Amino acid sequence: MSDDKEKTKEEFEPKIIAFLCSWCSYAGADLAGVSRLQYSANIKIVKVPCSGRINPFYILKSLQQGADGVWVSGCHPGDCHYLTGNYFARRRFTILKRLLEYIGIEEGRVHFSWVSAGEGQKFAEVAREVAESIKKLGPAKRLVKK
Amino acid sequence: MKNPYLPMSVTISKINFENKAKDLKTFDFTFDNPDDAKDFQFICGQFAMISIDGIGEAPFGIASSPMEKKIIQFTIKRYPQGLLTTSLHNLSVGDKVGLRGPLGNGYPMKKIQGQNILIVGGGFALTTLRSVAQYVLHKDNRSNYGRLTMLAAAREPGEMLYRDDMTEFEKALNTEIIQTIDRPAEDWTHKVGFAAPVLKEVAPSPKDTYALICGPPIMIKTCTDVLLELDFDTDKILNSLEMKMACGIGKCGRCNVGNKYVCKDGPVFSYKELLELTKGCGL
Amino acid sequence: MSDIQQQIQEHAKKLLSDKTVDLFIGYKDINEPMLTEPAFIRDAKDADQLIWNPFCEHNLAKYLVGRNEKIAIVAKTNDVRSIVVLINEQQVIRENLTIIGVNCDDVIDRKKVEAEMDGKDITSAQIKDDKLIVKAEKISKTLKIKNYLHDSCLDNKRDMSEICDIIIGEKSSCKTEEDKYAKIRELEQKTPEERWEYFKKELSKCIRCYACRNACPLCYCKSCFVDQKFPNWVGQTTDLSDTMCFHIMRALHTAGRCVDCGACVRACPNGIDLRMLTGKIEKDVKELFGAEAGLNPETDNPMTSYKEDDPEDFIK
């Protein structure tokens, strides 16, 4: 088995990329921080104008460059600042998630969520859940470019 | 066996802007390894592959004269689509880049000895031609060459390259420098007009004269026609071509004109050679 | 079969001589066993070069993009659906096009026939009504054509006559009964490790020649994401991760547009079954959004439209 299997799971610090829509989820993250809610530090946030802006290539490129997990979060359907951004994104994510799992990427690698600006609490919970599921899966082996 | 793909390491010693639009910069490089500097013997008109590790590599004409031993100069234009040129323009003094060369055949300075020289440069293609002018006007070489006439054309005054060098060249004896821009602009004292008509006006006699032309394709075509009208010998009209290159040593098969490679057998071809090559429709 | 060829030649002569079209795209024989080539006929007297047999496998819709002359095109059902997608995406002007739909359009899969001849080089192949007589150096076999057709033909029995301007051959009544995504559903049941191993084995055969991309009528981008350096989406090396990303990204581009014509599978020199990848997306789009590509020029692409109640069970 590869050397990091001997390294017990606790030491493994996953690298998680989070694409957050700047109007809702990024504000949610701010609120979580302001209200001192703890969530895993391995989540590296990338601010994007809208969840509709996220090209599936970003998610694939992150997995290829060695991210152990990707989390995409945007506004709830209906209150997108650009009205329909998250509706298009939703269809795109549906196809992308099923294709990635079909190819063989483990179930808990890629996460999607709707977190509005006022849901600091939900943001922290989802963040913990994402970090937990990715830590359980261990370092990413598939699709990573050696 | 020497690895032709491994670049030498050079450091940027000076950067200055060449035009108002600030998308043309001249970089001065010094060699990190002294015996690289010794081995790097080049002649005017040769080029080198400048590379940034992780970004890429591309060919650039050497703008400084071979007589200049301490530094080596390149003038590089930033292209919006150009990954490497944009990255180069983001570098600052002290950064290191890779350099491979000298490559290509360069201008036949030996063959030109004893002859007059007519230089016709358009826009930022003046780089290797300035190298020729500096080399010819250097005190050790001036006696080997006849009259030097240099026509530098540009779209507007802000785009005229090496203006301080040209004021320097004007002082030399038996030398005439003509600058021209496409359309009149205020406080512009030199000529106005496209390269070809101005060339017809100022061109020296074709006898014992080599014409070195480099610039955008349309300028090369019109100026060559003018020179042919003045019955310049097709063997004495020299063009420096530019094509996309990857290896720079005639292996990767992409920069050929006919059966000759611009990187290895060129970039300088006489008009006579080009007529022969493009009969085989090389481009 | 030859009366279909007869009709195609007559249509070509008529269309070309009275100038309704400038170019007639069909198929030409190249007297090689089981092979034909795309034909571009511009004047009427060459019309008799046009042929029709079960080896006319190429999807000619590939040649329509970027031409603004008046064109007539011989099209099988899947090709017609590709043309519909191109019309829908404004790559082809419907008025400039005369679609000649050929209905009995089953195409023989050369790889299946070659597998029967245990590697020997096929020297001749003749059609005798519904049988194919194939000769190799010391072997001769008679095969029932029905068992050697392309999967993409078997899986996509559809009647597209109302889209076509001219219809040749009787309407194909049979519709594909059994589930066309059987192989994909079977792969879905397996564990992620088995699926990863399957795609790793398949895609490590890829030599990045881009025949799948260049044969596909949907891939008409001026500058493909593979050629872009700024940003460099996917590496050019044959490293498994780069190849996988290329094929995943290309498959995502066909979401809601792929008509499953099989041109990519036929073009691949190493026989990679890319329909297992694009088929998965085609299945998901059909099951989740109830949309199928290339049936009606007016419906827009499911990926550029949405419904309020789209499925979102996986979104936290």
Add this chain to the structure above:
Amino acid sequence: MKKLKMINKKDITKLLDELAKNYRLLAPVEKDGIVNFTEVQNGQDITLDFYNSKEPLKKLFFPQSETLYCYSKEQGRTVPEEQDKRRKIVFGLRPCDAKAAVLLDNVFDGADFKDPYYLEKRENTIICSLACNEPQTSCFCTSLGLGPGDKDGSDIFIVDIGDKYLFEAVTQKGQKLLDEMTGTYEPEDKDIKKAQTLITESENKIKKQIETACLSEKLDELADSPIWDELAEKCIGCGICTYLCPTCHCFAIVDEASDCKGCRVRNWDSCMFGNFTLEASGHNPRPTGKERMRQRIMHKFNYFVKNFDANACVGCGRCFRNCPVHNDLIKVIEKINNAKSEPKK
């Protein structure tokens, strides 16, 4: 120091097992109906009953993607070393691929610049090629000056004469390897004669021909002829013909970087691709399929002839056998030879 040796067919597996012990043995292996040269540890799972491999031998000396050098902040630029330095044996290669390696030497072993990556692998490999007793219908090597029995480029030349193989050492390298082989015995005259007759029989089986006598001059005349539009019309511009061709050697150099370390990689490239000559300014001297098809044919049958006095083609037929639209090189050359060239304007 016998040049000729015989070995029975049933002992060939044992011989290969021994060779695999102290050499890296590459032999034709069939996987899902496709035969390719792969590294094997023994002689069991190889097949010598095949026409030709799908991918050419060039992939061994000039791999599809090869790291020129790696760079990092600490070590600067380092050229990767091949770990397993043992010599390689390519067993069962076809004579056309062996000849293709000689043609590629003109490019990579040039008088001006030598390619260290190619040459290191080239010297470290012994080529044992196997004569073709059964050429394919798409083979046309006889019209390129070689044939099923051509020994050029091989170190050991093998002929299958029914139940035995005749080994012949062609070069010094081959002789050294032949002497190391065990289980071989002296051939009789009738074996040598039989090998000769088999080869001439095989040569007569090749029906396809191309006329290359004055092809280079003809191509010069046809520079601007409209024939190229017609020849390139059906081509879809993929890279199969150039990637599977044993003599195509064009490549691109690309940098792969992840944060502050990475490497410069050389990948195969194809003149049929759109961005082969696309410049940063957006100008492309070969914008459409017509110029690219012209460049491909010109490079192989005109420029290579002018530069190295040989056609860059070995008649293996891979280019049109694998082409999605079967762009038959035989017919292309025929059309070029028969085309009338209009007077220069």
